[in-house]
Amino acid sequence: MTQVTNTVRFVLDGQIQEAVGVRRTTTVLDYVRESLHRTGTKEGCAEGDCGACVVLVGELAADGKTIHYIPTNSCMQLLPSIDGKSLKTVESLQSKDGKLHPVQEAMVTCHGSQCGFCTPGIVMSLAGLSDTHAKCGTCPSRTQINDALQGNLCRCTGYKPIVDAALQAAPTLIADATEAELLKQIKRPEHATVGLDGQTVIQPVLRTKKGNEFVSPATIDEVAEYLLAHPKATLLAGSTEIGLQVNKQFSRPDHIVYLGNVAELRAIKESATHWTLGAAVSLTAVESLVATAYPDFAEVLRRFGSPPIRATATLAGNIANGSPIGDSMPCLMALDATLVLRKGAATRKVSINAFYTGMKQNVLQSGEFIAAIELAKPNTGVAFRAHKVSKRFDQDISATCCAMSFDIKNDKFVSVRVAYNGLSPYPMRAAKIEAAIEGKSFSQITNDLIDDAIAQSFTPRDGLRATWAYRSLVARNLVMQFLEESTSEVSA
Numbered sequence: 001m002t003q004v005t006n007t008v009r010f011v012l013d014g015q016i017q018e019a020v021g022v023r024r025t026t027t028v029l030d031y032v033r034e035s036l037h038r039t040g041t042k043e044g045c046a047e048g049d050c051g052a053c054v055v056l057v058g059e060l061a062a063d064g065k066t067i068h069y070i071p072t073n074s075c076m077q078l079l080p081s082i083d084g085k086s087l088k089t090v091e092s093l094q095s096k097d098g099k100l101h102p103v104q105e106a107m108v109t110c111h112g113s114q115c116g117f118c119t120p121g122i123v124m125s126l127a128g129l130s131d132t133h134a135k136c137g138t139c140p141s142r143t144q145i146n147d148a149l150q151g152n153l154c155r156c157t158g159y160k161p162i163v164d165a166a167l168q169a170a171p172t173l174i175a176d177a178t179e180a181e182l183l184k185q186i187k188r189p190e191h192a193t194v195g196l197d198g199q200t201v202i203q204p205v206l207r208t209k210k211g212n213e214f215v216s217p218a219t220i221d222e223v224a225e226y227l228l229a230h231p232k233a234t235l236l237a238g239s240t241e242i243g244l245q246v247n248k249q250f251s252r253p254d255h256i257v258y259l260g261n262v263a264e265l266r267a268i269k270e271s272a273t274h275w276t277l278g279a280a281v282s283l284t285a286v287e288s289l290v291a292t293a294y295p296d297f298a299e300v301l302r303r304f305g306s307p308p309i310r311a312t313a314t315l316a317g318n319i320a321n322g323s324p325i326g327d328s329m330p331c332l333m334a335l336d337a338t339l340v341l342r343k344g345a346a347t348r349k350v351s352i353n354a355f356y357t358g359m360k361q362n363v364l365q366s367g368e369f370i371a372a373i374e375l376a377k378p379n380t381g382v383a384f385r386a387h388k389v390s391k392r393f394d395q396d397i398s399a400t401c402c403a404m405s406f407d408i409k410n411d412k413f414v415s416v417r418v419a420y421n422g423l424s425p426y427p428m429r430a431a432k433i434e435a436a437i438e439g440k441s442f443s444q445i446t447n448d449l450i451d452d453a454i455a456q457s458f459t460p461r462d463g464l465r466a467t468w469a470y471r472s473l474v475a476r477n478l479v480m481q482f483l484e485e486s487t488s489e490v491s492a
C-alpha cells in the first residue's frame, strides 16, 4: 500500500503550503478564500466567464530555474491539481515593505478601478502578462494587453484606463529564485512508483476512507492501467468542463484521474508530415503551434474562451466533451486529424470524422481514452480556412464555426472538406456540400447550390444562440467567402 498523505502541497509566497484533509472537488478559489482567508480573489460567476477569480499557477520551467506561470480561473480548478505547483494570489503582489506591484501602481495612477470587484482578477491577468514579458525583456503591445483581458469583465470602469495602466506598468518578474528551489522540494514523481510486491502504484493525492480518490499519475501506462481498473473514473485535463460540473451540477466523481502531470501527454512530437499532440497539451500551446501553418485555426483558438481558459483547457478535452458547438472540431475535421485512442496496452487510431456517433456520444469504449491527436502538416497548394461567428468577438460561444480545406486544380476545387459546428447534434463534415463544390470552378458555384446542399445536410433547428435562418445563412456565406477569396488569390 502507498502512503496517502491526503495533503496538497504547493508553494505560496516563499513558503510550502500544506492543505490537509481537503475534498477531491474543493476548488482553488474556495480554499484560497475560506481556508487561507485571502479574500482579494473574488467569486463572480463560478463558471469561468468573469475573471474575478483569476490567480497565477506556476510550474518549474525546463531550465529548472524559472517558474512558468499561467493565468487560471481558480473557480474552475480543483485544489489537488495544483499539488507540486506554485500559486500566486493578488495578496502575493505587494512586497514585504508594502510596495505595490507596478501593475497595481499603474491601476491607481490611471484610475483603472471603481467598485473594485473585478480589479484583483484584472491585476492578476496583467501581472501574469507582465511576468511573461519581463522574462523575454519586451513590453506588451496593446493587442497583447487586450487579448490578456479577454476573460476579465469590468462593468464600471471601461477598459481604456485599465489598458493604459497595463501599457504604463514596467514588466516585472513575479517570483524569485527561492520559489524555484521550493518547487523542487515538492515536485511530484516523474516516473511510475512500484510497490514492495512489484505492483504499479498510481500516485494518489487524496483518498477517502471509502476508497474514493484523486490520483495524479506520472505516466500514460498508469493512466491506462487505472482506467482498466476503474472504467467509470473521471479524467481531468484542463477542468474547464469538469469545473463547471462541480460548481453548477454539484458533481462529486468517486475517482478522478488528473492528466496534467503526465509528461508524455503534455508533449508535442513532430515528424516530417505530422504533429502528435499529447492529450494534456493546452490550447495555448496548440494556438502557437499552428500559428504559421494554419493561421485561421490559430485565430479560432485565439477567440476560444479567454487566456485562463486556453492556458488550461486541452484539445482532447474539447473533443471528448463533444459539444455541438465545440470550436476545435470543425478545424480538426477539415484537416482530417487522427485520434490515438488507448485502452490498457492496446492503441488504435480513429479519424476524428468517425469519432462521434450522436449528441455527446462517441466511439470510446469503457476504459479507453484519447492519448493523442495527430495533425497533418500543411500540403503545398492545399488551402485551409476557418472562421467562428459569435455575437461577441471574444469569450463567446459559436453560432457556427466553419472550416474548409481544398486544393485548386485547373481552376476547379478538388479534395474539398467542409465541417461545421452548431448545425447538428455534434460537429460534423457536410458531405453533400463537399460534393456540390468538388470539381467545379467558382463561377459554377452559386448561393442556391450551397443553400440546397445545406438544406439536404442538416435538420433545421433554432437554438439559444441563433435561429436556423441565421445559422444556415452564415454557413453558406462562409463557404462562399472562403472559395471566392482563394480564387482571387490564385488569379491575383
Ligand SMILES: Cc1cc2nc3c(=O)[nH]c(=O)nc-3n(C[C@H](O)[C@H](O)[C@H](O)COP(=O)(O)OP(=O)(O)OC[C@H]3O[C@@H](n4cnc5c(N)ncnc54)[C@H](O)[C@@H]3O)c2cc1C
Pocket: 047, 048, 049, 234, 235, 236, 237, 238, 239, 240, 241, 242, 243, 244, 279, 303, 304, 305, 306, 309, 312, 313, 314, 315, 316, 317, 318, 319, 320, 321, 325, 326, 327, 328, 368, 369, 370, 371, 395, 396, 397, 398
Ligand atoms: C468560460 C468558458 C469558455 C469556453 N469557451 C469555449 C469556446 O470558445 N469554444 C469551445 O469549444 N469550448 C469552450 N469552452 C468549453 C471548454 O473550455 C472546452 O471544451 C475545453 O476544451 C475542455 O477541455 P479541458 O481540458 O478543460 O477538459 P476537462 O474539463 O478536463 O474535461 C472535459 C471532458 O473530457 C474528458 N476528457 C478529458 N481528457 C480526456 C482524454 N484524454 N480522453 C478522454 N476523455 C477526456 C473529461 O473526463 C470530461 O468529461 C469554454 C468553457 C468555459 C468554462
Ligand code: FES
Pocket: 042, 043, 044, 045, 046, 047, 048, 049, 050, 051, 052, 053, 054, 073, 074, 075, 076
Ligand atoms: S468566478 Fe467568474 S471566472 Fe471564476
Ligand code: FES
Pocket: 112, 113, 114, 115, 116, 117, 118, 119, 153, 154, 155, 156, 157
Ligand atoms: S471596477 Fe467595478 S466591475 Fe470593474
